[in-house]
Amino acid sequence: MQLDKPADICLSIGCQIQKNAPMSEHTSFRIGGPADLLVTVPDAAKMGQVKSIFDKEEIPVLILGNGTNMLVSDKGIEGVVIKADAQRIQPELRDGLVFCQGGVPLKKLCRFARDNGMSGLEFAYGIPGTVGGAVYMNAGAFNGQMSDVLFWAEAYFDDSGIVRVEQDKLNLGYRHSVFMEKRGVVTGAAFLLKPDIPEKIDLRMEEFMRRRREKQPLEYPSAGSFFKRPKGFFAGALIESSGLKGKTVGGAQVSEKHAGFIINTGGATCNDVQRLADALIKCVMRDHQVMLQPEVCFIGRE
Ligand SMILES: Cc1cc2nc3c(=O)[nH]c(=O)nc-3n(C[C@H](O)[C@H](O)[C@H](O)COP(=O)(O)OP(=O)(O)OC[C@H]3O[C@@H](n4cnc5c(N)ncnc54)[C@H](O)[C@@H]3O)c2cc1C
Incomplete structure (x- = not known):
């Protein structure tokens, strides 16, 4: 497998590259052998572009969120793992919706919604994944799930590039989404939330977190x-x-x-x-x- 050429292109567009990256350092299970290559993109919107670079060379690609729902083989991963570094990226308010990039931790999104007096994401506060991983999995807890609040998602598909997928086309079911069927890379998502008082939202978030600490x-x-x-x-x-x-x-x-x-x-x-x-x-x-x-x-x- 010829990884050097596509790796060089990734470097030239601002990505970070790590060869033989131990996946035990990138998963919450702390298990997994090395990925041949780990590419960290500075912006979730670039994930599709990077994926297409490796697709052209017929190199297998895995999209990584926060690695909190993964069990990686002791023999590692063949090909490239692509991850978005969203440390500096903030959710934002857009036309009455809360928009967030795919690589952002769910916790950051929940706090942003709370601080802006938007209720509906409290259930997700303790789920340790990214927004992209949570949309992909239709993550849920305490009788809530992403499908309750997700208004649309943006995703990269091999045949169409980045497109907005409206709610009725997301095929959200129990731990299921359209992105599993069509290999879509979730680059962002918009949530429709209800106004409420931040202190009340915070109480619910903390109560869910307390129940997690007690039971898990x-x-x-x-x-x-x-x-x-x-x-x-x-x-x-x-x-x-x-x-x-x-x-x-x-x-x-x-x-x-x-x-x-x-x-x-x-x-x-x-x-x-x-x-x-x-x-x-x-x-x-x-x-x-x-x-x-x-x-x-x-x-x-x-
Ligand atoms: C302590 C603990 C508690 C948890 N509690 C819950 C819970 O209450 N409810 C719940 O539903 N889950 C829970 N989980 C599981 C996990 O956090 C969720 O499934 C979460 O949504 C996974 O997000 P992630 O970013 O870590 O995805 P990853 O684990 O990195 O990836 C999971 C899958 O999503 C794909 N993926 C990730 N990002 C993208 C993207 N941007 N585009 C396309 N595909 C992508 C990956 O390829 C992979 O197939 C828990 C996990 C832990 C460790």
């Missing part, structure tokens, strides 16, 4: 709830009633605090997590006749 093993690396919620059940409750709380494979463990979380207790490999997840799927199927499906995206070399 935030002191350990993880990718959040490992499995999707099966219809009519909770994955954590099924795992717990199969007596699997605390079950360990290598450094991976079913959290004692919340059985829906697989945590990295130190030095866990992707292989440990996969073996543990397979065991959970089998036992839950045997005991409850329910098929658990991972919510976490497995990525990288087999």
Whole structure:
């Protein structure tokens, strides 16, 4: 794979380049071998342009948000990982909507909405991903989800470049969006929120955060709830009633605090997590006749 030429083009348009970038440093699980190349773009709108540079060379591309819903192979990732550096980028008010670039942390968006007296994103405050990752996943918590407030999204598609996708074309379902179907790169999103008093919004945000701290093993690396919620059940409750709380494979463990979380207790490999997840799927199927499906995206070399 010839990475030097496209890497040089990326450098010339202001991107940062890292060869053999350890993905354990870029995922909340703290697991994963090296990506052949990590390209950090200074602006989410450039993600599509950078993707097309590698597409032309037929180099596999992965879009990375904050790496909080990913399990990366111990053998790493073939090709290029593209990430937006949005440290200095602020959300903004546009025509009564709150607009935000894809690479911005969700937390920053929630705080901006609160400070401007806009309610509706409180549920998302403790979700540790980016706006792009949350739109892509239709992330949700505490009976709220992105589809409740998302008005439109901007995304790069291979065949059309950057386009605005209106609400009715977003195909938002449970942890699903049109961007999964059409390989769209979310570069920005606009949210329709309701006016409210910042102090009241803040109280709700802090209450959701308190409930997370109380119920979730935030002191350990993880990718959040490992499995999707099966219809009519909770994955954590099924795992717990199969007596699997605390079950360990290598450094991976079913959290004692919340059985829906697989945590990295130190030095866990992707292989440990996969073996543990397979065991959970089998036992839950045997005991409850329910098929658990991972919510976490497995990525990288087999
Ligand atoms: C402690 C903890 C708690 C969590 N709680 C919740 C919760 O309450 N609810 C919830 O829904 N999730 C939760 N998660 C999971 C995760 O934070 C969400 O799924 C989040 O939306 C992922 O965003 P990200 O930017 O980290 O995406 P990543 O993990 O980087 O990527 C996830 C997927 O999205 C794709 N992607 C990322 N950015 C883009 C983009 N701009 N365009 C196109 N594709 C993109 C990636 O290619 C990948 O397929 C939690 C995770 C942790 C660690």
